[in-house]
Each structure stands twice: as C-alpha cells, then as structure tokens.
Amino acid sequence: MRHTAIVRVTHWLTVVSFVALLVSGLEIVISHPRFYWGEVGNVNTHPLFTISIPSSRDTVPTGYNYVMPDQNGWSRYLHFEAAWVLVLTGLVYGIAGLLSGHFRRNVFPARGSRNWAAVRKVLAKILRRGPPDEAEAHSYNVVQRATYLAVIFVLFPLVIWTGLDMSPAFTAAFPAAVEVFGGRQSARTLHFFVSGFLVAFLVVHVAMIVLAGFWPRMRAMITGQAAVPPEAL
Amino acid sequence: MSTISRRKLITGGLAATAGVAGLATAARLARRYGLIPPDGGGIYGPGETLTYAAQRLLTSHSLAREFPRSMISNPPFRNETAPPSDQYTRLQANNFANWRLTVDGMVAHPTAFSLSDLRALPVHSQITEVACEEGWSYIAEWIGTPLTHVLNEVGVLPQARYVVYFSIQPDWWESIDMADALHPQTFLTMGMNDGDLPYGFGGPLRLRVPRQLGYKSVKYITHITVTDSLKRFGKGLGSASPEGGYAWYAGI
Numbered sequence: 001m002r003h004t005a006i007v008r009v010t011h012w013l014t015v016v017s018f019v020a021l022l023v024s025g026l027e028i029v030i031s032h033p034r035f036y037w038g039e040v041g042n043v044n045t046h047p048l049f050t051i052s053i054p055s056s057r058d059t060v061p062t063g064y065n066y067v068m069p070d071q072n073g074w075s076r077y078l079h080f081e082a083a084w085v086l087v088l089t090g091l092v093y094g095i096a097g098l099l100s101g102h103f104r105r106n107v108f109p110a111r112g113s114r115n116w117a118a119v120r121k122v123l124a125k126i127l128r129r130g131p132p133d134e135a136e137a138h139s140y141n142v143v144q145r146a147t148y149l150a151v152i153f154v155l156f157p158l159v160i161w162t163g164l165d166m167s168p169a170f171t172a173a174f175p176a177a178v179e180v181f182g183g184r185q186s187a188r189t190l191h192f193f194v195s196g197f198l199v200a201f202l203v204v205h206v207a208m209i210v211l212a213g214f215w216p217r218m219r220a221m222i223t224g225q226a227a228v229p230p231e232a233l
Numbered sequence: 234m235s236t237i238s239r240r241k242l243i244t245g246g247l248a249a250t251a252g253v254a255g256l257a258t259a260a261r262l263a264r265r266y267g268l269i270p271p272d273g274g275g276i277y278g279p280g281e282t283l284t285y286a287a288q289r290l291l292t293s294h295s296l297a298r299e300f301p302r303s304m305i306s307n308p309p310f311r312n313e314t315a316p317p318s319d320q321y322t323r324l325q326a327n328n329f330a331n332w333r334l335t336v337d338g339m340v341a342h343p344t345a346f347s348l349s350d351l352r353a354l355p356v357h358s359q360i361t362e363v364a365c366e367e368g369w370s371y372i373a374e375w376i377g378t379p380l381t382h383v384l385n386e387v388g389v390l391p392q393a394r395y396v397v398y399f400s401i402q403p404d405w406w407e408s409i410d411m412a413d414a415l416h417p418q419t420f421l422t423m424g425m426n427d428g429d430l431p432y433g434f435g436g437p438l439r440l441r442v443p444r445q446l447g448y449k450s451v452k453y454i455t456h457i458t459v460t461d462s463l464k465r466f467g468k469g470l471g472s473a474s475p476e477g478g479y480a481w482y483a484g485i
Contacts, residue, residue, distance in 0.1 A: 032368035039300070040362065042310035042369035057367055059313050072366060073478025074277075080485065081280025168364055169288045169444045169484030173295035184362065184370055 001138050002226050007102065010093040011221055013085060018198070020082035025195060027075035030068055031056045035192060039183030048189060087160060094152075106140065107149055113142040132212075138226075147201070155198050162191035267394060267410065271463045271471030272481045285482045292484075293412045297443035300360045305426060306371035311433040314452070321401050321453065329437045334383075334421070338397075338458035341388030348437055351421060354378040354386070359418055361443040363450065366483065373434075375441050376424030381415045384459070392461045397472075398440050399456040407451050407472040408463055408481070409442060418443050421454065446483035448474060 003011070033051040034041070041047065043060060054064035056071065097103045112118070122143045135141075140148070164170045165178040165187030181187045209217045219225055263269050268286035272278070317325065324332050329348055337343035356378055364370040380396070396414040399406040413419055420441040423430055430436030435452030442449040463471045471481035 028368070031366075034368075039304060040306050040370045040372055042306070042371050044306070044308055044310050044371075057313075076366060077277035077280065077478075077480060080284055080480075081277050084280050084283045166364070167485035168297060168362075168446065169292050169295070172297045172444050173292035175298050178298075184364060188368060 001106070001140075001220070003221055003224055004100070004102070005224065006093065006096045006100070008221055008224055010089050010096075013089040014093075017082040017085040017089065018202070020078055021086065022195070022199065024075040024079040024082065027071045028079065029192070031070065031072050032060055033062070034060065035189045036185035037182065037189060038185055041185040083160070083163060086156075090156060090160075107145055107152065109142045109145045109149075118142045119146075151198070151201050155194055155201070159191060159194040159198060162187045162194060166191070270480075270482045271408075271469065272475040281480055281482065284485065288482070288484050289410075289412060295444075297359075297361050297418050300362065300372050302360060302374070304372050305360060305374060309373045309426070309434070310369060310371045311431075312365065312447070314433055315402060317432065318402055324401075332437055332455070334438060334455060334457065336383060336387045336457045336459070338460050339390040339393045340384075340459050341390065342386075344387050346383065348423060351378050351383070351423065351438075354382045357420070358424075359420065359441075359443065361418065361441070363447045365447040366479070374426050375420055375422045376427075377420040377422035377441070379417055380419045380421055380440065381417065383421060383457075384414065387459075389459055393459045394461045395459075395463055395471075397458045397460060397463070397466055398451055398454055399458075400451050401453040401455045404473055405451060406467070407440075407449050407474065408466070409445075409449065413442055413444065416444065444484050446485070448479065449483045
C-alpha cells in the first residue's frame with residue numbers, strides 16, 4: 001500500500017523517539033531494578049518482582065558485589081526530550097489520521113471483517129503459510145488492523161499516561177490520573193509492562209517486515225511508493 | 234514520483250518561514266515570561282524547556298498530593314548520606330543552638346534565623362511522598378514552617394525570580410523559582426513523623442519541595458539567597474544538579 005507523507009514522517013520520528021526512550025528507560029531502571037504495587041515502594045518494602053541485574057546504586061540489595069556506573073542524568077534528560085518528540089508526533093499523526101480518514105480506511109477493520117470468522121481465516125492462512133492474497137498487498141488484514149489499533153490507541157496512550165504519573169508536578173494537578181492505578185509505584189510498574197508490550201510489538205513488526213520483503217517495505221515507508229508494484233501482481 | 238511543482242515549492246517555503254517565525258516568537262515570549270529553565274541550552278534544552286514551560290503554564294498553583302496518616306511509611310527509607318562535616322558535628326554537640334539560617338540577596342532585611350526563631354513562625358505539617366529519581370518512594374509527615382513565611386519576614390524585593398539554597402555539606406545547593414518558593418507546601422522542615430528531623434533525613438533543617446523529585450529537597454540548610462538571575466551561581470546552570478548531569482527542574 002502507499003503511505004502518505006504524514007504517515008511516513010511520523011512513523012520514522014516515532015522510531016527514533018521510541019529507540020531513545022527504550023535505551024534511556026532501561027538505563028533508568030538499572031538504578032532501581034525493583035518493582036512494586038501501590039503508592040510507595042523502596043528497599044524496606046516488599047517488591048512485586050525484581051530484575052536480577054546489578055544496580056547503579058549501592059543502596060539497592062541486588063546480591064551482586066558490583067555497582068554499575070550511574071547514567072541517570074543524561075538518560076533522564078534524553079527520556080523526557082524523546083517523550084516530547086513522541087507526544088507531539090503522536091498528536092500530528094492522530095489529528096491528521098482523523099481528518100484524512102487514514103484511521104477509517106487503513107486502521108479500523110473493514111466492515112466485512114469485524115468478526116471472528118475473518119480473524120480465524122487470517123490466522124489459519126498464516127499457520128498454513130499460505131501466500132498473501134491480492135487485497136493484502138494493498139491493505140492490512142483484520143489481525144494487522146486490530147494490532148495497530150491496540151498499539152496506536154491503547155499501548156502508546158497508556159505508556160504516556162503511566163509515565164506522566166511519575167511526575168510529582170503532574171499528579172499534583174491531576175491526582176486522579178495516578179489514583180486510578182492504585183498509586184505511583186503501580187503506575188511505574190505498568191509503565192514497565194506496557195513498554196514491554198511495545199517492544200514485543202516492535203519485534204513482531206520487524207519480523208513481519210523481513211518476511212514480507214525488507215527492502216520493498218522499507219522503500220514503501222521511506223519514499224511512499226507501493227511496496228508491491230501493480231504490474232507485479 | 235511526481236516532480237515538485239511550483240505551487241508546492243511556494244506553499245512549502247511559506248510554511249517553513251511561518252514555522253521559523255513562530256518558533257522565534259515562542260522563544261521570545263518564553264524568555265519574557267520566565268518559561269526557560271537555567272539548563273535550557275544544549276541538546277536537551279528543548280525538552281527541558283517544553284517540560285518546565287508546560288508545568289508553569291498548567292500546574293503552577295496545584296497542591297502536591299497529601300495522604301492519610303495510615304499511609305506513612307514505617308520505617309521510612311533513609312537514603313545514603315555522606316558523614317557529617319566537622320562544622321555539622323560541632324553544631325550538633327550544642328544541640329544545634331548555634332545553627333543559623335542566613336537569608337540574604339534581594340531582600341529588604343537580610344536575617345540570620347536560629348531554629349527557635351523558625352519555630353516561632355507558624356508551623357504546619359504535611360503528609361507527602363518523597364519520590365527519588367531512581368524510582369523508589371516513601372510517605373512521611375513533614376513538620377516545619379512554609380518558606381513563604383520566612384520570605385515574608387525578610388521582605389522579598391519585587392524583581393526576585395529565584396531562591397537559591399545551600400547545604401552545610403560542601404557543593405550541595407539547589408534553586409527553585411518563585412512559583413515553588415512561595416508555594417504553601419514548600420517547607421523549611423524541622424520535624425518528621427512527630428519527632429525531630431533525624432540526620433539521615435536532613436535534620437535539623439531541610440527544604441522540602443514536594444512537587445519536585447527528592448533531590449530538590451536539600452538537607453542541612455544554612456543559607457538562602459534570593460536572586461533575579463542564576464547566572465552568577467556556580468556554572469550558571471541553576472544548581473549543583475545540572476553540573477552533575479541532572480535536570481534543574483525536577484517536577485518532570
């Protein structure tokens with residue numbers, strides 16, 4: 001399918017900011033690789049789970065006899081700058097997508113395919129390793145659309161929301177935004193899990209691109225040319 | 234692929250010009266209304282400026298969340314602290330009777346307050362959360378006098394824009410803008426959970442800034458300076474934190 005200029009530009013801005021957020025986010029986690037549920041959490045309280053890595057702070061009991069170098073300063077600066085890029089890019093993409101009909105045409109499942117039979121048909125074909133049919137060369141099937149829908153309208157808003165919940169000035173103004181999750185530490189834990197789901201999406205997304213033909217798909221997302229030229233069908 | 238038409242070139246050029254002019258106007262307005270943080274330069278400057286400006290425009294007067302007494306963390310988490318300096322130990326031997334908080338700079342009456350002077354001012358308490366940039370947090374009751382009372386005593390001059398505060402420990406200083414300095418929950422804290430503020434938590438005097446992360450709540454405060462510019466302090470980045478690589482504004 002042909003991607004519009006807005007889709008292509010916002011796609012790559014999202015890629016750049018997401019990678020920056022992921023690297024800096026992992027770096028920040030190293031300073032306290034323990035996760036909690038509720039309002040408060042520290043080394044005196046029971047964690048929900050811990051990640052078995054050495055920490056960059058020697059106040060955290062990790063079982064390792066080693067303290068990692070502290071990288072939080074630049075990581076936090078980069079995390080919040082990249083978050084702004086992601087949020088502003090998301091706003092442009094969201095508004096343009098609504099106005100242009102991009103969501104209606106390309107993302108919401110087509111009228112005939114909003115049922116389990118259509119989903120089963122797609123999954124069965126994937127399991128049989130059947131070739132894509134002609135329609136799939138030009139648009140997304142129902143499983144792809146449902147996935148993009150979840151990523152665009154659930155996972156990204158949720159990761160931004162739970163991230164904001166860790167801002168003491170934001171929660172001062174909007175306390176309900178953190179209280180719905182049961183507190184600051186719950187929001188931090190959810191931020192970690194939602195990021196994990198986004199990474200899982202990224203892995204599957206890149207795997208699909210590779211399976212579908214890496215260079216034609218890359219060209220489609222960079223230049224806007226159709227991934228499969230019509231004469232090839 | 235279509236070649237770029239003249240119309241596209243003209244509209245694109247106009248849009249780019251409007252964008253640059255818009256950004257320049259936004260930067261001028263941001264500077265005029267004090268929306269650019271002291272560490273607003275460099276590659277992370279745009280992100281910091283957006284964060285600080287957004288918080289100042291949208292959340293300047295909001296109150297940090299307060300919690301019921303039942304949610305006070307027991308025990309609270311005592312973060313690492315350097316061993317007390319000789320100067321601190323000498324003052325401690327005398328039960329801090331000679332501890333002084335010097336308030337100077339852009340004020341009508343520079344004053345040195347003893348701890349009992351501060352206790353004579355209206356004393357309030359708040360049950361708020363300390364959240365560290367590392368990720369941990371705890372809730373405690375903080376008892377002290379709001380900084381705004383001390384600033385009223387010394388008479389802050391109208392051109393004041395920032396309050397800089399220094400610890401007795403070397404190279405430990407921070408600053409906040411007037412929105413946080415005059416905020417009713419910004420406390421000169423002397424007590425914690427119904428007792429004196431222990432050494433590990435910043436006793437005898439800690440400035441609590443509950444709408445920002447823990448590192449803005451500097452321990453062992455002995456000196457406060459009111460100023461209209463942060464350029465003259467340290468490397469001019471606002472506080473010791475940006476000099477160590479951390480953001481000046483920690484409200485996120």
